[in-house]
Amino acid sequence: MKTYIKRFWKENTLVFFLLTVTNVIQTIVSVRMAATLDTLVNLDFESFFKVLAEVMGLFLVFLFVLNVQINKTSETKQKMATAIRTDITKRMEQSSYTSFHKKQVGTYTSWLSNDLNTIETNGFDLFYQIWGGIIATVSSVVALFAFHWSIVVMTVALTALTLGLPKLYEKKLKAASLFTTEENERFISKVTDTLNGFDTFFSFNLLQKISKNTQEASLALADAKNNQTRVTAKVAILGAFGNILGQLSVTGLTGYLVFRSLVPIGAMMATSGLAAVIFNTVGNLSQQLAAMRAVDPIFTKFEALETSFERPGGKIQNVVSGIQLQQVSYAYGNKQVLKELDASFNLGKKYAIVGASGSGKTTLLNILNGKLTDYSGSVRFSGNELNQLSGQELRHHILYMDQIPYLFQGTVRENITLGETYSDEELAKALKASSLEGVVASLPLGLDTDIGEAGRLLSGGQRQRVALARGFLRGKKIILLDEGTSSLDEESALEIEQQLLENEELTVLMITHQLRDSIRDKLDRVVVLGNA
Structure with a gap:
């Protein structure tokens, strides 16, 4: 996947820049919203409305950049998807007659449709989500320094714990994802073969075979997807546990610092929001990374398609004999x-x-x-x-x-x-x-x-x-x-x-x-x- 991200580095650089702008603005908004609570405690209404106006301006800029980011992300993602499809079909063009027919046409169709949808969703979409989350996390951690160093130390420690827990199921998730992809190929192949035989079934009054074959293939695919969901759920639960523990711990520590008069009361709002960003990102990160790595076998499968470059041969200008x-x-x-x-x-x-x-x-x-x-x-x-x-x-x-x-x-x-x-x-x-x-x-x-x-x-x-x-x-x-x-x-x-x-x-x-x-x-x- 990284090959295509590098190939379209200009487009992806623009997407990363836009992701940085939107996430930094959100971090600044979280910090400035803390000031609104402080101005209310001090009954400084003029400052309160000034901060609100400032936040409104930031939100307007955010919405404008977000619109551009969404469109540019989609355009870049589709350019990469088209490039992948083109590369796959070029390999088919270079495949020998025997090699090409080792697989059914339905399998290749599944590569170009279902597998590409998986790459777009579990590959490119998650790639952008992860990078957006990393940017938001880094900017949030930097923002926490504005309140107290101890909050940053606790956040880093709990982040490491939250990242480590889901790794217990990373291999199982990768294997389950690959099996689902393979089962989906078998489903497409079976259904394609069945539907192509409509005329034969019709002639022998066996049309009920269409629903029977489809149901059997669907049940096998459902079992694979359900198994993948069970493994994914375990990863998600572990990530959620770390997420909840991290947010409550940061909120508790901030409350303690407020009682000690080491930070203003408005810090409660800011640190809670920033902690939510950090631990939501980190809590989902292992699951996202495992899902994204699950597309690697798909690319390996594409690259394994046999090619046979025909040797340069002599030209026959005129056929002179049989x-x-x-x-x-x-x-x-x-x-x-x-x-x-x-x-x-x-x-x-x-x-x-x-x-x-x-x-x-x-x-x-x-x-x-x-x-x-x-x-x-x-x-x-x-x-x-x-x-x-x-x-x-x-x-x-x-x-x-x-x-x-x-x-x-x-x-x-x-x-x-x-x-x-x-x-x-x-x-x-x-x-x-x-x-x-x-x-x-x-x-x-x-x-x-x-x-x-x-x-x-x-x-x-x-x-x-x-x-x-x-x-x-x-x-x-x-x-x-x-x-x-x-x-x-x-x-x-x-x-x-x-x-x-x-x-x-x-x-x-x-x-x-x-x-x-x-x-x-x-x-x-x-x-x-x-x-x-």
Whole structure:
């Protein structure tokens, strides 16, 4: 957390200055209010109203500065929160395909929402509260010197006691906070997974599973939060005990000094107020520090996100040859999926890859697309070893399509361009190549028609064509189709497969579970994996 506080040191310096001004003014007000009681005892009404006027002026300045402080604190806090989110997502961008998918998307969403809220509340907010309290405590202790040195000595001693008591539960509080954070991730992941399965539950009349799964996840999260609250309560009670003891002791000592005529009676008002500031701050300090330290594991978790900086690879200016595999093997742990595979896929040719479940069909395409890099053997693309090319360079030429391409909420145009800039001519060419022209023409706003969440307003075939248009717009000539038409109706599936196979410019590798005779005749080769 301190990294971001340092990064925005200018903004935080201004916040600290404003905190200092507001807390010093409050201390001065406490001291001056003591003078009002002394003027009343002396029946000096003129002085009484002068002090009130002075205090009113201080309060007006306080309110003005407080307004600025609140706004600047919020602005600074949000700048730091945005920087954290940006750093997390940059690490995701640098993560390998395998590393990213070790966690569910709901977990990452929890990082960027719930964990950031925790950092803002238990991190930045408490950081500013603690510093404000320290400033108020220091100024209050200095103010106590204006009355009697013995009050300061007692205050320091009792402050040490109040700080020490809650440390008995500091480790337990940190552990409970971390467990709550982890349980919250599991809750988000479970609920996200359940809600994404609404259509499945609906089809099998199992919608009651939604509330059941949510309740189970909620109960687990509630147990974690309740445990954290129990530990926090113990820390708070110990801090409150020290707080009460400190305030009563200072008030008692001041009363004694008044009886001895060592301080004026107005000191009772001032020292009581100053002691309240000091011991309220100190009484809460251990709890606040423990809660603030509890965000450290969150940052540790962020930093543990694996990154894989792709080695600089050679550029492929022109694709002059296809893909050749020699003795390629791949295993998931102890499970061998591909073993010493030899195959060639020439440019402009069309191939079907078939095999039993688990024979390595999808694994092969993931290797060719650069998702899996820890294979053995040789894979060459346009004469270059895949491990000598960056994944970005490889994917610049290859389009991978799975069963259900992901579409973003937004328009057809936004889903094809993906935020990049292309001319109308380039878009029109991509629409024609993917046979999307007629679909777009039938939409009320054409390319600017919103297609709903995950493209639900489009049919399965139309979604596949949008995915094709993405690739054609970027000049991709090699298509890896991973069961890409298996979720479509017979007519749509056949239409898309024939379109790809009849395009002489394309190199097509398609995994299929149903190789139709009309499609087989258009293939240059059927590659059989495993025992199929």
